[in-house]
Amino acid sequence: MRKARQAASFDSFELTCLIYGGNDKVRQRRAAFERVERLSGTHDTIVLPKCYANTNREEAYDQGLKVGKIAFEDGLKYGHSFFHKMTPRYTLSNASPFGLVTLLFEPAIELNGTEEQKAKWLPLSKAGEILGSYCQTELGHGTFVRGLQTTATLDRETDEFVIHSPTISSTKFWPGGIGFSATHAIVMAMLHIDSKEHGPHLFIVQLRAVEDGKPMPGIRLGDIGLKMAYNETDNGFASFNHVRVPRTNMLMAHASLSRNGLLSTIPGHQVLTYSTMLMGRFAIARTTAFQLAQATTIATRYSVVREQGVGHSPVGFEGKEMQIIHYKSQHFRLLTLMAKSYAILFASKHCDVEYEKFRLLQQKDSQSRLSYMHSLSAGVKAWSTEQAADGAEDARKCCGGHGFLMMSGLPEIVASVTAAATFEGENYVLWQQVGRHLLKCVDVAQGGGKLGPEVTYLFDLHGSSTQPCGATGAEFLSGEVQLNIYRHRARRLVETAHKALRSSKKPRSEAWNEHMMAIISAARAHMEYTILQSFVSHLRSLPATTTPSLRSALDRLRSLFALGNMVSPRTIDVISFVEDDHLSLAQLSAIRTLVNDVAERLVPDAIGLTDGWDFSDPSLCSALGMRDGNVYENMMGWVEQLPINRRAWDHNSGVYQPGWNSFVDPVLKGKL
């Protein structure tokens, strides 16, 4: 491992500073992690982590409460937000019962509350006097909010809302922390005034008493059971039986309801209600970059330690064993995944910048960029989670059988990043939102309207990407050439989908359904172009002090990302790069050769690129992926501490008596 670490062509600490935003930030983060890990008892990695020892529902929740509380308090005490969006394990912060406070509860109030409401609720939340959550999803409805069934009916006499769950399928289901922890929640419900329905609105509802945790009258709360991950929090259900809250608990920044029952909304108020999701989606994308990097770090470290022969009898041939990272298929997969984690990170930094611009515009009362921002957040979320989920799973598979062991840390990472493909907007739905935005842009342009800069390429009919790609050999390593290829593909697919849809004679929704696959392909191609663009521009604007060696490693990573994607057998929609002859077979084969070469050159940097993320051993929580590379010793060290082994060995010289006595012995003794 030391040798592999020393092989890097750059200093991994320089990369760390680039990722986290400078030396000071890196040191503050490290200190925060150390404090939390020490208080949680995970700092000593000789000790088997509790999550691999005590694994029933209650124990997992207790662990989440414990670590969540420590991280929550560390933020309050030291005034930082390191754990606001991610846990100390780099999972999205809603993996802890305390995590939705800063991820959704407070932002929802900030974005949708009046000044008065903000003044009332935010201080309570920030002081930790109430514990907030956010309840949207129901048993029968998720992303499609207009299908929600929970009702909030105005009672004019008492000036209250009656919150009610009229059906089983309207039970709120999945919200984090509501099973047993949260005291308050923002509940999305259909507003009813005088038997007229006014669509979904947000209401602050107290779920349980702050004094003793008892559910408020008429509210039934509980846990929804074990999930593939996120078992540290109590994702729960909530059923409301005519529960009353004051009228003033409706969040009224965009739609206000007066004492006399008059509803006044500002234009696009429903859209604005979803703004909470914008930030949520950017946070998700950002988190998946770290999760994919974690999985790749573990798999890469394992791959420089693990050795394997080059085939086996009868089909093998001679040769001694190699570290598996030197196998072409192994390092191509790992380095491509590493490149993707950086691509997601840089894209999410780009989104932060765009979001800031958008906020400034909003303050000037302009919502002109809202639909662009929605499309960007949907697309970045969908692409990042899709790539990170597939990628983390591929990294897990790169570890063979050991990646199947919970204590490899990989199953938990894969499962939690996979969840992200579903929550806050199922990806297939999001792709359609992006597609819809793009097709509208085409309509606007054809009607002579003006487009935002991010989509003008769709109509730049004289740009170089409209010509057949003329590049050869090493020219494909140029960022501009790569961008041209992605741009050409996106434009062609958007054009095709637009033509198919608009020329259809079928009713609108049927036509949409019929061409859904083409629309999704177009949306994905546009996002891949956008992601590559942010990768390229991020590298162009690196700090002037960046060393040439780091620059060239990152350049290679960018080429591996752009070109590797075009030749990897598993790329989604890969056929669209070539089906229109923009690239010839000979060019494709030249690209394959280049990719081989770029990947090969990056192998010595593999450990440096993983170390750059600066993951602590306790945060990886992996017997395979510790910094020291002592894989087999670490595995056996943890295995020997497993409770079932201690139980068998400490008192029974290797026999697990309950199982042996009840089941094995009777079979052997012929007591059939």
Next chain:
Amino acid sequence: MRKARQAASFDSFELTCLIYGGNDKVRQRRAAFERVERLSGTHDTIVLPKCYANTNREEAYDQGLKVGKIAFEDGLKYGHSFFHKMTPRYTLSNASPFGLVTLLFEPAIELNGTEEQKAKWLPLSKAGEILGSYCQTELGHGTFVRGLQTTATLDRETDEFVIHSPTISSTKFWPGGIGFSATHAIVMAMLHIDSKEHGPHLFIVQLRAVEDGKPMPGIRLGDIGLKMAYNETDNGFASFNHVRVPRTNMLMAHASLSRNGLLSTIPGHQVLTYSTMLMGRFAIARTTAFQLAQATTIATRYSVVREQGVGHSPVGFEGKEMQIIHYKSQHFRLLTLMAKSYAILFASKHCDVEYEKFRLLQQKDSQSRLSYMHSLSAGVKAWSTEQAADGAEDARKCCGGHGFLMMSGLPEIVASVTAAATFEGENYVLWQQVGRHLLKCVDVAQGGGKLGPEVTYLFDLHGSSTQPCGATGAEFLSGEVQLNIYRHRARRLVETAHKALRSSKKPRSEAWNEHMMAIISAARAHMEYTILQSFVSHLRSLPATTTPSLRSALDRLRSLFALGNMVSPRTIDVISFVEDDHLSLAQLSAIRTLVNDVAERLVPDAIGLTDGWDFSDPSLCSALGMRDGNVYENMMGWVEQLPINRRAWDHNSGVYQPGWNSFVDPVLKGKL
């Protein structure tokens, strides 16, 4: 659900008989399942299954012992083998501590033991007087058996072998049932005679005393901890400290060692030793067909119940909610997966026939088809597990958030089929074995040698698949046209890989590594052709009594399989269908239209195609996928029985006291 069920164009029971081999077999199976489910207590699906309630390591193992014992004894008592390769949950039988007996232990003795050894050990095993396992994998080595480090050293004086684990990484790791259950195991170890090493051989080693379960002197055994699945069995570790077994415990059918230490081997003995794996791999492939079908059944049933709007504000458009199966992307995914599960099933039936032919040949002392059988078993295993693992995960994603819940049944299915991609030969290694076989065939043919019928197509230079594909429109629905396309692609990729490798100037193993991706692509294309071929020929040889309606449904399924694979955005290596212009862009677009149409026509048959598999509700163990389609009622029914909810509600009116008192209350009360 009833409506969806009645929409089928055929009788699902006819399909069931086709899958399981006739009416009688179906009834026997059903009876066996009912007995086992009743005895295990899983028959009443109103009751929350134990696997979702009691989830720690010990409880999972206890459950596996209990159900494993019941299924094991049912087979003995009623003389059937329904649970020899699969558990009553359709997981590979090594999910139970009793499962390796018939899956690996007895076959290893049958294939590698002398008549005397068989006569000694098989009756003991079949009577249940010993409980066998199979130990190959070590902490540091898996598939590459020549790298194994466990030693078996002959002690001439005592006529014994000394079995020893010289390093930490040589610890046997992963074998099923050895943690606390198995009494005996076949152990693979490197044979040493007079300080000369003679490669891996198999030894019968007693692991623990039959009387009381105590590990034998010098053997350390234990559990390896929680895995993503298979927690019902005690995959374990075994470390040997100079453990002595009689010389006659070496399995000697292919290599015998005399009293005076003389080793005599028959040609290819090492190859023969791996024959155990042949059957194991076929069994794995067969199991994954059922697992993929299970996942697809759950997701399909859920999709005819779940409704969703057609987009949401701000990007939605008008329209009422639809059952999600009517969405193009949803039914394309589900039906394609269904088609794949049938493709795997038919391929595995084809393999059974080939294996039978091979056994007859072997009895005539001919090993001429051994390398073909190895290639077939490697390829079918790699392809099936790859497709089934990706496919089951896609089915899980088709269920949105609820598919993330353990009680959907999907995470467990996905995790266990995913494991299959790794065990009994990691897929990347297997693909290389297939590739190696194909390249050797090319060498043989170029040297004027004779080839087996399955690869002659590689040299049929005048066949229709060497011409550009001339088909248009509905002609693509012909099985022959589809086969031609797959055949052309496979031949081209094999040719390309062969040329690249054989013309390389580099040392052999370097050249192999350099062209690994091309070799794997060639191997996969050859297997996809083989799989399609078995699909086509299976449909051609259906029983004469098969109804026309079932025939045409299966024909559609075959077209969806062949053509869907070519246009699906997620197909591995999809680019190779078009990159040489065998198919034009116009043809591809015609195929897309056909696929849309075929999928649409199969929608009414969706429930019939899932019911055909005849899965019992307890075997699916899914709140989402029960036959009755009462998804939301079933979910809430189980959720309310969760131990953590009972604990909170039965005595504490909705408060989970441990968590509230220790962590939430202190935060709320400001005790930071």
